[in-house]
Amino acid sequence: MIAQDLQNLLGPKGWLSDLPDLIAHSTDWVGRSDKRPIGIARPANTEEVSATVAACHKAGVAIVPQGGRTGLVMGSFPHRDGSIILSLSRLDRIDPVDPGNFCVALGAGVILETLHRKLEGSGVMFPLRLGSAGSAQIGGLIATNAGGNLAFRYGMMMDQILGLEVVLPDGRVWNGMRSLIKDNAGFHLRRLFCGSEGRLGIVTRAVLRLHTAPRARTTGFFACRSMQDVLRFGANFRLRLGEVVTGLEFMNDTVLDMALRNIPELSFPLDKRAGAYLLVELSSALADLDLSALLEDAFAAEFEKGTVTAGVIAQNEAQRLDLWRLREELPEGQKRNGPQAKHDISVPVSRVADFIERAGTQARSMQPDVQLCAFGHLGDGNIHYNYSIPGKDASDPVLTALSDAVYEKLDEMGGSFAAEHGLGFRKPPIADKWRAATERDLMRALHACFDPHDLMNPGVSVR
Numbered sequence: 001m002i003a004q005d006l007q008n009l010l011g012p013k014g015w016l017s018d019l020p021d022l023i024a025h026s027t028d029w030v031g032r033s034d035k036r037p038i039g040i041a042r043p044a045n046t047e048e049v050s051a052t053v054a055a056c057h058k059a060g061v062a063i064v065p066q067g068g069r070t071g072l073v074m075g076s077f078p079h080r081d082g083s084i085i086l087s088l089s090r091l092d093r094i095d096p097v098d099p100g101n102f103c104v105a106l107g108a109g110v111i112l113e114t115l116h117r118k119l120e121g122s123g124v125m126f127p128l129r130l131g132s133a134g135s136a137q138i139g140g141l142i143a144t145n146a147g148g149n150l151a152f153r154y155g156m157m158m159d160q161i162l163g164l165e166v167v168l169p170d171g172r173v174w175n176g177m178r179s180l181i182k183d184n185a186g187f188h189l190r191r192l193f194c195g196s197e198g199r200l201g202i203v204t205r206a207v208l209r210l211h212t213a214p215r216a217r218t219t220g221f222f223a224c225r226s227m228q229d230v231l232r233f234g235a236n237f238r239l240r241l242g243e244v245v246t247g248l249e250f251m252n253d254t255v256l257d258m259a260l261r262n263i264p265e266l267s268f269p270l271d272k273r274a275g276a277y278l279l280v281e282l283s284s285a286l287a288d289l290d291l292s293a294l295l296e297d298a299f300a301a302e303f304e305k306g307t308v309t310a311g312v313i314a315q316n317e318a319q320r321l322d323l324w325r326l327r328e329e330l331p332e333g334q335k336r337n338g339p340q341a342k343h344d345i346s347v348p349v350s351r352v353a354d355f356i357e358r359a360g361t362q363a364r365s366m367q368p369d370v371q372l373c374a375f376g377h378l379g380d381g382n383i384h385y386n387y388s389i390p391g392k393d394a395s396d397p398v399l400t401a402l403s404d405a406v407y408e409k410l411d412e413m414g415g416s417f418a419a420e421h422g423l424g425f426r427k428p429p430i431a432d433k434w435r436a437a438t439e440r441d442l443m444r445a446l447h448a449c450f451d452p453h454d455l456m457n458p459g460v461s462v463r
Helices: 002-010 019-025 046-059 112-119 138-143 189-193 227-244 253-262 291-305 317-328 330-337 349-366 397-412 428-434 437-450
Strands: 063-066 084-087 103-107 161-167 173-176 202-209 216-224 245-252 276-284 310-313 344-346 371-377 382-388
Touching: 002 046, 046 063, 046 084, 046 161, 046 202, 063 138, 103 112, 103 138, 112 138, 138 202, 161 189, 173 189, 216 227, 216 291, 216 317, 227 245, 227 276, 227 291, 227 349, 245 253, 245 317, 253 276, 253 330, 253 371, 276 291, 276 317, 291 310, 317 330, 330 371, 330 382, 349 371, 349 382, 349 397, 382 397, 397 428
Parallel strands: 063 084
Antiparallel strands: 103 202, 161 173, 161 202, 216 276, 216 310, 245 276, 245 371, 344 382, 371 382
16 A cells, blocks of 8 residues: 555655645645645655655556645645645755855755745845745745746746756656756756646756845835836836846735735835835845935936826835835735635736736726736736635636636737746646647647656646
């Protein structure tokens, strides 16, 4: 029996089968679950991961790799009876950091915030920043090719990967732990596993690229009448200030209002509310660069044009963190407000405002009392575009129709229905409908090559 085999292999710390553990590991951040697993495998090193995968492969048992359980598309939970969850939480070692080499080797179970703290004072930093940093694990961030707040400046997670170690579906280990920026010796295998959502193998270790840590940083929060003004404001910032612009986050007043009403610790930093807002961060490795003066000058120029109506610039670190918290607590504010239909989407940057306005007009024509929440990453066109209707949950046919209209609008505008959260279990039917059959066939063929018995995270990404 596979449960007994894994218990013998992993020991009491490495195999969990009590009901509370099964429930906790098979329920996501918003309370959704599907099938209960046989148990939770918690290997302590790559050798134990390899042995676990090999045992499941031999027994024909499906494996669901799991990181910090912060995903929103149910991509790390069992959707087949008789599965096991393979948690990577114990693979949490960070090797000594060599700042001069601008990289770090670490385990897949390292929590992102732990890495950030480890690098403090070293002169280098890892540029992935997102609201779930206190729970999200490196392996899961690689498997979903996470984006975050600084993606337009530094790229997605795949752009931070120099090397990987991966346990393949039959238990073999591929050691690609190279710390090279230039390595053109054949196919870039590491790229295959970024965004594969555990379908091609299990990432156990990684070599991440590091960047010079900022020595100067400033943050501002600005109000605009409309999303069109936000877009113009953001574009002008980037043209004027170039590479020192490292954060451009937008939100409409509807979603900000939900956060302010439902999270008492938050406070609005301006005298008057507006239609939309832009959070801007400037940073530089040059300690003597007066970023606050640059931000003030840019704000004044846009104020004279009428693009921006009000703004505040953080005067200290506490104020800077308070401004960022307004952005980071938006998902929690929506969650506390009630059910919603979520869309993690992207469009060309120049069409962000156009999409929000056109999709909003269409949604209100279909359902006049719909609440339209839009926020996200202006620099890379990633919009978290969510609908809620009082008294209706996300499965209501009205919200389903509204979502279909969103995807149709995205297709017209050359956008994507999966910007940074991946496909998971929820979005493969959407991908089959809105992506070319050839593209989906190529993905299925690639998966079949690695995992012909469909035992790695079945039901996720491709079916």
